[in-house]
Amino acid sequence: MHFTNDELIEYLRKNNIRPSNIRLKVLKYLLENRNHPTVEDIYHHIIHEIPTLSRTSIYNTVNLFKDRGIVNELSLNEKELRYDINTRLHGHFKCESCGNIYDFQVAENIGDGLKGFVVYKKDINFYGICINCQ
Amino acid sequence: MHFTNDELIEYLRKNNIRPSNIRLKVLKYLLENRNHPTVEDIYHHIIHEIPTLSRTSIYNTVNLFKDRGIVNELSLNEKELRYDINTRLHGHFKCESCGNIYDFQVAENIGDGLKGFVVYKKDINFYGICINCQ
DNA sequence: TAATAAAATTGTAACCATTACAATTTTAAA
DNA sequence: TTTAAAATTGTAATGGTTACAATTTTATTA
Numbered sequence: 249m250h251f252t253n254d255e256l257i258e259y260l261r262k263n264n265i266r267p268s269n270i271r272l273k274v275l276k277y278l279l280e281n282r283n284h285p286t287v288e289d290i291y292h293h294i295i296h297e298i299p300t301l302s303r304t305s306i307y308n309t310v311n312l313f314k315d316r317g318i319v320n321e322l323s324l325n326e327k328e329l330r331y332d333i334n335t336r337l338h339g340h341f342k343c344e345s346c347g348n349i350y351d352f353q354v355a356e357n358i359g360d361g362l363k364g365f366v367v368y369k370k371d372i373n374f375y376g377i378c379i380n381c382q
Numbered sequence: 383m384h385f386t387n388d389e390l391i392e393y394l395r396k397n398n399i400r401p402s403n404i405r406l407k408v409l410k411y412l413l414e415n416r417n418h419p420t421v422e423d424i425y426h427h428i429i430h431e432i433p434t435l436s437r438t439s440i441y442n443t444v445n446l447f448k449d450r451g452i453v454n455e456l457s458l459n460e461k462e463l464r465y466d467i468n469t470r471l472h473g474h475f476k477c478e479s480c481g482n483i484y485d486f487q488v489a490e491n492i493g494d495g496l497k498g499f500v501v502y503k504k505d506i507n508f509y510g511i512c513i514n515c516q
Numbered sequence: 517t518a519a520t521a522a523a524a525t526t527g528t529a530a531c532c533a534t535t536a537c538a539a540t541t542t543t544a545a546a
Numbered sequence: 547t548t549t550a551a552a553a554t555t556g557t558a559a560t561g562g563t564t565a566c567a568a569t570t571t572t573a574t575t576a
Contacts, residue, residue: 268524288560302526307563323457325505327562339493341501352495358506360474361486361574364513367475371459371507372492379498402543402553421533436555441534461533 249278263316273297274309276331278319284340284349286328324349324373337370343378350378383414390410397450407431408443411454416433418474420462458483458507471504477512484512 252257256275258266265271269281277285285293291306310331313319324331324342332340334351338360341350354372385393390409391401393397399405407428419427425440433469444465447453454466458476468485471492475484488506 266572267521270525282554299524304527304564308516308525321459325457326457329562336544341493341496341499350492350496350499354492356491358488358492359475359486359508362475362484362508364516365475366483366516367508367509367510367512369509371505371509372451373505373507374496374499374501375503375505376499376501382498382500400552402545404554434555438535438556439554443553445535461534 251276254312258317259355263318265316269305270294270298270301271312274306274313275318278331279314284322284330288328290331290338299331301305314356316336322373325375330368331377339372339374341374341376341378344375345377345381345382348378348380357372385410385413393452395482397452399446399452402474404428404432404435404439405443405446408440408447409452409467412447413463416467418456418464418466422462424465440477456505456507457505459509473506473508475508475510475512475514478509478514479511482512484516 473486
């Protein structure tokens, strides 16, 4: 999947995020890879294009994206947090053997028992051994 | 709910955990309160009964309980981890207003799409505003 | 265009829950 | 009692993330 600069700028503007060089590159990476990267992953990918890049800028960027609702922060019982550009409801499976993270479908009515509760974030994370590691 | 010492000892022995004073007190606290406490919560509750108690002992104990499968570790996007003596499948709802953590039912067949995957941990955590804080 | 303000970026230091580890104490076994 | 094993303790280290001030870049206005 490939996104033009104009598409990336539009994506950010629609979500009330001023486009900047760093933000466009982070967004592009998230959209074109969709690999639930850590801050370190993102940093290493972009440092080659922006040699003065600071890790703090990546932290600032993903936190801004999170506040604006265009990424979800994943806490998968690892040391580092991960970021997911896919904000539609889905589950994550982490293979403890190969480390891969798989998306899986989840019924929309999960948690419907919470009547009267306002839910604005749903984390569904499974752990185990994936089919390729058996 | 109240547990006798003999019941607590039996509970640990059945799960291959040598009973000790600290372990019995931690287990008793988890069973009788069921409030998803942090290490700090547990420590503060027991320090009155064991003045020489060390935080490390609480860390050791909850990690041992986790390894033996009698508690689940909850990562609810807080600084601290929490521990839940109820290891049956259920979801957690964290109210961002009052901080309360609610259990809720979850269909047993959630994640059945993961055919061929061995799942040994299921985390289902929701965040929002509870019915009492609206 | 220049001057000014606002926003973005950077780098360092601090934070702090958790773990590592060695020393001490307690418990169990012989 | 002796000895070994296990449990507990206290301190130091870890390391991802945040705080914050300084610098740079971008946008606005005269």
